[in-house]
Amino acid sequence: MAGSALSVEEFLKECQKSGDAAYGAFRLLLERLEDPNTRTAARIFLSDLYKSVGDSDQCLEQYHFQIQDIYLDQYQGVGSQGRKKLTMMVIPSIFMPENWSFTFYEGLNRHPDSIFKDKTVAELGCGNGWISIALAEKCLPSKVYGLDINPRAVKVSWINLYLNALDEKGQVIYDAEKKTLLDRVEFYESDLLSYIRDHNIELERIVGCIPQILNPNPDAMSKMITENASEEFLHSLSNYCALQGFVEDQFGLGLIARAVEEGITVIKPMGIMIFNMGGRPGQAVCKRLFERRGFHVNKLWQTKIIQAADTDISALVEIEKNSPHRFEFFMGLTGDQPICARTAWAYGQAGGRIAHALSVYSCQLRQPNQVKKIFEFLKNGFHDVSTGSINFRNLIASFLKTYHHIPLNSDNVVVFPSRAVAIENALHLFSPRLAIVDEHLTQHLPRKWLTSLAIKSAEGDDPSKDVITVIEAPRQSDLMVELIKKLKPQVVITGMAHYEAVTSSAFAHLLEVTREIGSRLFLDISDHFELSSLPSSNGVLKYLAGTSLPSHAAIVCGLVKNQVYADLEVAFVISEEETILKALSKTVEVLEGNTTPIRQHYYGCLFHELLAFQLANRHPVVKRESEKAKSDKLIGFSSSAISVLDYSELSISGAEISTLIHMDVDQSFLPTPSPVKAAIFEGFVRQNLAESEIDVTSGMKQFIKSNYGFPTDSSTEFVYADSTQALFNRLVLCCINEGGTLCFPAGSNGNYVSAAKFLKANIMSIPTDSGTGFQADRQPT
Numbered sequence: 072m073a074g075s076a077l078s079v080e081e082f083l084k085e086c087q088k089s090g091d092a093a094y095g096a097f098r099l100l101l102e103r104l105e106d107p108n109t110r111t112a113a114r115i116f117l118s119d120l121y122k123s124v125g126d127s128d129q130c131l132e133q134y135h136f137q138i139q140d141i142y143l144d145q146y147q148g149v150g151s152q153g154r155k156k157l158t159m160m161v162i163p164s165i166f167m168p169e170n171w172s173f174t175f176y177e178g179l180n181r182h183p184d185s186i187f188k189d190k191t192v193a194e195l196g197c198g199n200g201w202i203s204i205a206l207a208e209k210c211l212p213s214k215v216y217g218l219d220i221n222p223r224a225v226k227v228s229w230i231n232l233y234l235n236a237l238d239e240k241g242q243v244i245y246d247a248e249k250k251t252l253l254d255r256v257e258f259y260e261s262d263l264l265s266y267i268r269d270h271n272i273e274l275e276r277i278v279g280c281i282p283q284i285l286n287p288n289p290d291a292m293s294k295m296i297t298e299n300a301s302e303e304f305l306h307s308l309s310n311y312c313a314l315q316g317f318v319e320d321q322f323g324l325g326l327i328a329r330a331v332e333e334g335i336t337v338i339k340p341m342g343i344m345i346f347n348m349g350g351r352p353g354q355a356v357c358k359r360l361f362e363r364r365g366f367h368v369n370k371l372w373q374t375k376i377i378q379a380a381d382t383d384i385s386a387l388v389e390i391e392k393n394s395p396h397r398f399e400f401f402m403g404l405t406g407d408q409p410i411c412a413r414t415a416w417a418y419g420q421a422g423g424r425i426a427h428a429l430s431v432y433s434c435q436l437r438q439p440n441q442v443k444k445i446f447e448f449l450k451n452g453f454h455d456v457s458t459g460s461i462n463f464r465n466l467i468a469s470f471l472k473t474y475h476h477i478p479l480n481s482d483n484v485v486v487f488p489s490r491a492v493a494i495e496n497a498l499h500l501f502s503p504r505l506a507i508v509d510e511h512l513t514q515h516l517p518r519k520w521l522t523s524l525a526i527k528s529a530e531g532d533d534p535s536k537d538v539i540t541v542i543e544a545p546r547q548s549d550l551m552v553e554l555i556k557k558l559k560p561q562v563v564i565t566g567m568a569h570y571e572a573v574t575s576s577a578f579a580h581l582l583e584v585t586r587e588i589g590s591r592l593f594l595d596i597s598d599h600f601e602l603s604s605l606p607s608s609n610g611v612l613k614y615l616a617g618t619s620l621p622s623h624a625a626i627v628c629g630l631v632k633n634q635v636y637a638d639l640e641v642a643f644v645i646s647e648e649e650t651i652l653k654a655l656s657k658t659v660e661v662l663e664g665n666t667t668p669i670r671q672h673y674y675g676c677l678f679h680e681l682l683a684f685q686l687a688n689r690h691p692v693v694k695r696e697s698e699k700a701k702s703d704k705l706i707g708f709s710s711s712a713i714s715v716l717d718y719s720e721l722s723i724s725g726a727e728i729s730t731l732i733h734m735d736v737d738q739s740f741l742p743t744p745s746p747v748k749a750a751i752f753e754g755f756v757r758q759n760l761a762e763s764e765i766d767v768t769s770g771m772k773q774f775i776k777s778n779y780g781f782p783t784d785s786s787t788e789f790v791y792a793d794s795t796q797a798l799f800n801r802l803v804l805c806c807i808n809e810g811g812t813l814c815f816p817a818g819s820n821g822n823y824v825s826a827a828k829f830l831k832a833n834i835m836s837i838p839t840d841s842g843t844g845f846q847a848d849r850q851p852t
């Protein structure tokens with residue numbers, strides 16, 4: 072009966088039956104609006120209908136629909152173009168425009184109209200479509216896609232579009248650009264941005280006001296969403312969402328989080344997203360949702376509204392039960408003392424009016440191209456940058472080659488968990504009688520080394536004692552050089568002041584002096600090493616582009632500048648001397664196991680991203696000979712260290728053929744958990760993480776205390792490490808320092824014995840045998 076028209080009376084009679092019947096009647100009317108042959112008559116019919124029922128609430132109760140005028144001039148500036156009012160219908164199974172909508176529109180209007188002019192816009196959760204239509208009318212975008220998951224909302228939106236695109240006589244209304252609303256607006260059924268994605272549409276603006284409370288009945292959300300679903304269920308889609316698998320679910324903001332993430336993939340780099348956000352989770356949580364996904368946030372508008380009566384906040388009370396988080400409500404619109412969801416719920420149940428903040432946030436990607444790319448990358452192919460030090464070393468070498476023209480390859484690079492570990496391992500390896508270390512780099516060294524007074528010991532001293540003595544020196548090359556000349560240290564470890572790193576001369580001088588004296592030099596360039604697409608020039612790297620690194624020198628670099636979490640550091644050492652590289656690699660393997668894959672992932676992604684910007688250097692790598700130092704003067708590896716390393720069963724060994732299969736050194740076979748990926752992404756995009764957000768120690772202490780009842784007062788010392796191997800060696804060091812004893816089974820723990828020997832612990836073995844169940848009750852031998 073699509074073609075035939077009902078009279079107003081017949082139509083109302085149909086509507087009166089039920090909400091579903093009213094929807095059915097409007098659906099048929101929509102078919103007549105869509106057909107150009109019946110469009111004019113159908114539009115005139117709507118005018119007659121409106122005249123007959125008026126805009127009273129009674130109509131809603133009696134006929135299950137309502138038609139109302141929405142006045143726009145209160146939101147727009149004086150002299151604004153366009154119509155002053157729109158006429159809109161609603162039905163009970165969709166969202167009825169109320170405070171949330173009006174606040175949202177108010178916020179949208181805080182931007183000048185020009186941000187939507189000629190733009191492709193999507194509105195998420197368009198409801199009855201009024202905001203999409205109002206934006207099109209006022210701002211003349213090239214297209215607005217109004218999207219909603221509720222099929223009835225989409226049909227009603229189309230009706231409203233015809234209602235406003237044509238005048239009372241059914242004639243098309245043209246705007247200042249001789250276009251009609253029908254040219255500018257379209258409505259589709261879509262779960263967030265699925266329609267946009269499926270149709271490869273690129274958006275410039277995304278705006279949305281979508282649910283921010285979990286459905287109190289989670290099973291409800293698994294129902295099929297069709298236009299024939301119950302009215303109650305369809306209406307509940309306006310207020311509630313389901314869990315979405317994002318961290319923000321814990322605040323009810325999972326749907327917004329998904330909308331933002333979907334938005335990143337379909338929005339143009341300079342695009343703008345504008346969201347209406349209830350302030351109940353707290354402003355910081357709301358802002359962070361955007362910031363951690365790479366956006367700058369700007370609050371366009373903020374107000375306080377009464378909690379919608381049709382929305383049950385008990386899901387928020389439930390969240391408070393299981394977490395320390397407290398939501399923010401107020402007692403009435405004027406209250407300014409926040410109360411939690413539980414108190415608000417109780418107050419509301421007893422008839423009190425509870426209110427909450429409502430803000431409109433506008434946000435834009437910072438570094439849009441990078442964020443979009445890294446985002447995709449983390450989402451889809453985190454494994455593309457495989458971990459394992461070979462890949463990571465390759466990335467480092469390629470970066471040095473591409474950005475600094477230093478012809479090195481992965482064999483010139485050794486990866487360490489941190490700069491401190493690199494320095495400490497180097498000192499262990501050489502066990503110098505005297506080392507001079509830049510005062511900025513000594514804080515993690517064993518205190519024993521820094522307090523030893525064995526500086527003047529005669530050359531003939533028993534070298535097997537291997538007492539390492541470290542003298543601290545200021546970071547200024549003339550003072551450092553003076554100390555080197557006077558004290559003649561065997562190892563020098565230093566950074567460089569900024570002004571000295573600009574040109575190569577200070578570095579060249581240090582190389583010269585240490586070579587003359589016969590000191591091994593480890594130069595720390597962490598402060599000058601930039602992981603950016605336009606790294607500023609640096610004297611040391613410039614030098615290395617032209618001249619090979621002499622064999623007595625190595626470069627240490629902790630990746631510390633792009634780090635967001637303090638424990639995300641990773642470091643590397645570069646040398647052009649094969650024996651040093653091999654020995655250093657062995658120290659990492661013995662003492663640290665592998666260097667955590669997460670750090671390699673994090674920096675690997677950064678390197679990978681930066682390399683993707685640049686064309687690879689096509690020139691073949693020049694083989695260069697490192698200049699040999701006068702080796703007679705130069706300190707060699709400590710004999711005890713090297714015997715341990717040679718004895719250990721390592722994957723980095725001289726012999727290529729080995730029957731040993733190492734499972735843990737170069738590969739991580741486990742997938743990265745998604746919270747870790749999310750945290751890593753946040754690491755890329757946020758630049759203002761507070762100290763408290765990155766410090767995991769208090770969380771760990773709390774966990775240990777609450778789960779294991781372990782005392783965590785100030786006298787308890789915690790020892791942290793990335794892997795069991797590293798933890799073992801930290802514990803050995805504690806024992807060495809404090810005279811403690813650590814018992815561990817010798818046979819089944821890989822290189823633990825070697826590690827303890829390398830650290831010069833006193834080792835005794837307690838013989839056991841299988842007959843007595845390996846009981847350790849005999850005297851040490």
Ligand SMILES: C[S@@+](CC[C@H](N)C(=O)[O-])C[C@H]1O[C@@H](n2cnc3c(N)ncnc32)[C@H](O)[C@@H]1O
Nearest residue numbers: 166168172196197198219220221262263308309
């Ligand atoms: C509060 S209403 C806003 C309606 C309209 N913008 C207004 O202000 O009147 C929220 C809308 O989001 C829709 N919605 C809920 N979940 C959605 C999803 N996953 N995708 C698209 N729309 C959704 C609901 O159907 C509802 O129409």
